[in-house]
């Protein structure tokens with residue numbers, strides 16, 4: 041049985057991989073590390089970070105996008121056509137850029153600096169990011185998913201990115217920061233309503 045190792049967060053890079061395995065119908069060991077366990081395990085991972093996916097007889101795979109593409113290719117959740125696959129991977133990489141930009145802003149502690157940085161993030165980077173993703177989604181299909189009617193691993197990554205803000209956990213960034221981007225909003229809603237995603241949430 042494959043083993044997906046991540047922290048016990050209900051979001052982000054590990055959650056999208058767990059969701060992909062669940063949607064694919066793969067029975068997997070869902071290893072969730074506690075903060076205290078991490079320092080000892082960190083050096084054993086390929087890049088000192090999680091998630092990792094251990095596959096019997098193959099080894100350990102790191103990097104969330106590589107894990108998602110592998111699961112997607114194995115289980116029909118990633119396009120077979122090389123061009124379309126690359127277009128999906130482009131969107132997945134855009135989510136990684138978003139995470140790398142937002143992460144440092146969320147770590148700012150000083151209240152005044154934090155407020156300023158988050159307001160700038162909401163009005164600047166996030167609007168540009170949303171506009172770009174919206175345009176690329178419109179080019180690819182009429183929705184609701186990236187590829188139209190069928191869910192793919194890229195959808196899971198975009199869903200968690202949009203949900204990061206719409207869930208309200210990032211204060212000083214409006215929950216509706218992406219409201220002007222109907223394809224992105226529609227994608228988030230469609231993934232949230234997907235029966236297997238609902239089942240995963242309610243498990």
Ligand SMILES: N[C@@H](CCC(=O)N[C@@H](CS)C(=O)NCC(=O)O)C(=O)O
Nearest residue numbers: 052053088089090091102103104105
């Ligand atoms: N590029 C990597 C980034 C992995 C990453 O930064 N993971 C974070 C959790 S989301 C982590 O392991 N943080 C703990 C640490 O760096 O010590 C990926 O996409 O998987």
